[in-house]
Amino acid sequence: MTGSFLIQMSDNKNFSKVAVVGLGYVGLPLCIRFCESGLEVLGLDIDQEKVDSINAGRSYIQHIDSGTISDLTSKNSLNASTQFSDVQQCDAVLICVPTPLGKHREPDISYVLDTGRSIAPFLKAEEGQSKKLVVLESTTYPGTTDEKLKQVLESESGLVTGQDFHLAYSPEREDPGRTDYNVKSIPKVMGGYTKDCLQKCVDLYSIALDEVYPVTSTRVAEATKLTENIFRCVNIALVNELKVVYEKMGINVWEVIEAASTKPFGFMPFYPGPGLGGHCIPIDPFYLTWKAHEAGVKTRFIELAGEVNQSMPEYVVQIVAKALNAAAKSIRSSRILILGLAYKSNVDDTRESPSFKLIELLSEEGAIIDYYDPHVDKIPKIRKYPELSGKKSVEWNEESVRGFDLVLVSTAHDSVDYQELGQWAKVVVDTRNAMSEVTDANAKIYPA
Numbered sequence: 001m002t003g004s005f006l007i008q009m010s011d012n013k014n015f016s017k018v019a020v021v022g023l024g025y026v027g028l029p030l031c032i033r034f035c036e037s038g039l040e041v042l043g044l045d046i047d048q049e050k051v052d053s054i055n056a057g058r059s060y061i062q063h064i065d066s067g068t069i070s071d072l073t074s075k076n077s078l079n080a081s082t083q084f085s086d087v088q089q090c091d092a093v094l095i096c097v098p099t100p101l102g103k104h105r106e107p108d109i110s111y112v113l114d115t116g117r118s119i120a121p122f123l124k125a126e127e128g129q130s131k132k133l134v135v136l137e138s139t140t141y142p143g144t145t146d147e148k149l150k151q152v153l154e155s156e157s158g159l160v161t162g163q164d165f166h167l168a169y170s171p172e173r174e175d176p177g178r179t180d181y182n183v184k185s186i187p188k189v190m191g192g193y194t195k196d197c198l199q200k201c202v203d204l205y206s207i208a209l210d211e212v213y214p215v216t217s218t219r220v221a222e223a224t225k226l227t228e229n230i231f232r233c234v235n236i237a238l239v240n241e242l243k244v245v246y247e248k249m250g251i252n253v254w255e256v257i258e259a260a261s262t263k264p265f266g267f268m269p270f271y272p273g274p275g276l277g278g279h280c281i282p283i284d285p286f287y288l289t290w291k292a293h294e295a296g297v298k299t300r301f302i303e304l305a306g307e308v309n310q311s312m313p314e315y316v317v318q319i320v321a322k323a324l325n326a327a328a329k330s331i332r333s334s335r336i337l338i339l340g341l342a343y344k345s346n347v348d349d350t351r352e353s354p355s356f357k358l359i360e361l362l363s364e365e366g367a368i369i370d371y372y373d374p375h376v377d378k379i380p381k382i383r384k385y386p387e388l389s390g391k392k393s394v395e396w397n398e399e400s401v402r403g404f405d406l407v408l409v410s411t412a413h414d415s416v417d418y419q420e421l422g423q424w425a426k427v428v429v430d431t432r433n434a435m436s437e438v439t440d441a442n443a444k445i446y447p448a
C-alpha cells in the first residue's frame with residue numbers, strides 16, 4: 001500500500017457482505033470484483049429492469065458477459081434488489097449513482113443525496129455487527145461527502161458520523177472498454193471523514209484491489225478525481241486547438257503527436273476529436289468551476305478548454321461543407337453517414353457523444369443523416385434528442401456505403417474495416433485519424 005497518509009493494514013477485515021448502490025457502468029463491475037474476492041454483494045438500484053436483468057443472470061452492458069453475472073447469481077454471491085432496507089444486513093455501502101449537470105450546467109448531486117436518504121434509516125450496526133461503512137464513489141466536488149452527504153445521513157438516521165458509522169470517499173477510475181487495466185489493477189485513492197473511517201475503507205478495498213492509496217481527507221480524494229479529468233479536458237483542448245492551427249499549415253497533427261511521443265519524458269500524447277463525450281470529461285470540470293465560483297475564484301483555464309472543445313463540432317461541419325463543395329455538392333440534401341455513435345472506440349456507451357451534436361448541426365443545414373455503429377444497433381432514449389430515439393444503424397456493406405455522399409468518421413471502432421471504407425465511400429471526413437493507413441490512392445479523405 002502506498003499513500004501520502006500512511007495507514008496500517010488492519011487484521012480486522014470484518015466484511016462479509018457489501019451493498020453497491022447504482023448498477024451502471026461503474027457499479028456493476030465493482031459488484032463483480034467484490035464477488036470474485038469472496039464477498040457477498042447486494043446490488044441496489046431504482047431501475048427495476050436492471051435489477052430483474054441481474055437476477056435473471058443477464059448483462060445489459062456490452063463488455064460484461066452474461067455468463068459472468070449468471071455464475072455469480074447462481075452461487076448467490078450476487079443479488080440485486082430495489083429494497084434499501086436490505087442494507088441492514090450489509091457491512092458496507094458503496095454509492096455509484098450519477099452526478100450529472102443541471103439545466104444551468106451546475107452540479108446535480110440529487111442522486112447522491114437521494115441515496116443517502118434511502119440508506120440512512122438502515123445504517124445502525126446490528127447486534128454483533130461492527131460499524132457500517134459508507135463510501136461515495138461518484139465523481140463530485142470537494143465537500144460533497146463531509147458536508148452534504150454527511151448531513152443527509154445524520155439527519156435521516158439520528159446517528160453521528162465517525163461514532164456510529166464510518167464515511168469515506170473513493171473515486172471510481174474505471175475506463176470502460178479498456179483492456180490493459182481493470183477495476184482490480186487500477187490503484188484506488190481514498191479519504192476518510194476520520195482516521196478510523198479511512199482505516200475501514202482501506203481494509204475493505206484491500207480485499208478486492210491490488211493497490212489502495214489513502215489520502216488525508218475526503219476533500220483531497222474528491223479533488224484528485226476532478227484534477228485527473230480536468231487534466232484530460234485541458235490537454236484535449238490543447239491538441240484540438242493545435243489541430244486547427246496545423247491544418248491551416250498543411251501539417252498533420254496526428255503525425256506531430258506520434259513524433260512528439262518518442263520523447264521519453266516531459267510529453268504525454270492526447271488526441272484531437274470532434275468534441276468531448278462520455279459521462280466524465282465534458283461534465284466533471286464544471287463541478288470544480290461551480291465550486292470555485294462559490295468560493296469567489298475564477299477557473300479561466302478550465303473554461304477556455306471547455307470553449308475550445310465545444311467548438312469542435314462546428315469546425316468538423318465546416319470541413320464537411322468543404323469536402324462536399326469540392327464534389328460540387330452542398331450539405332443541404334446530401335446523404336451523410338455518421339460512422340460511430342458511441343462516445344469512444346469499442347464501447348456501446350453513447351452518453352454525451354459528440355456524434356449527436358454533429359447529427360444536430362448537419363440536420364439543421366438540411367443534410368439527410370444515417371449512422372453506422374457496430375456497438376449501437378438502435379439509438380437509446382436520450383433526454384436531449386428524443387427525436388433520434390429508436391433510429392437504427394444502417395447495414396455495413398458496399399451498396400449501403402456507396403449510397404452516401406459523404407461518410408463522417410466520428411468514432412473509430414476497431415472492428416470497422418477502414419480500407420474497405422476508403423474503397424467504398426465517395427468522400428470521407430475523418431476526425432479520428434482512422435483512415436491513416438488506407439492505401440487506395442483514389443480515396444478522398446479530409447482530416448477534421
Ligand SMILES: NC(=O)c1ccc[n+]([C@@H]2O[C@H](COP(=O)([O-])OP(=O)(O)OC[C@H]3O[C@@H](n4cnc5c(N)ncnc54)[C@H](O)[C@@H]3O)[C@@H](O)[C@H]2O)c1
Nearest residue numbers: 022023024025026045046047096097098099114138139172
Ligand atoms: N462511466 C464511467 O466511465 C465512469 C468512470 C469513473 C467515474 N464515473 C462516475 O461514477 C458515477 C456513476 O456513473 P455510471 O457511469 O456508472 O452511471 P450509470 O448511469 O451507468 O449508472 C448509474 C446507476 O445508478 C442508478 N441510480 C440512480 N439514482 C439512484 C438512486 N437514488 N438509488 C439507486 N440507484 C440509483 C441508475 O438507475 C443507474 O443504474 C458518476 O458519478 C460518474 O461520473 C463514471
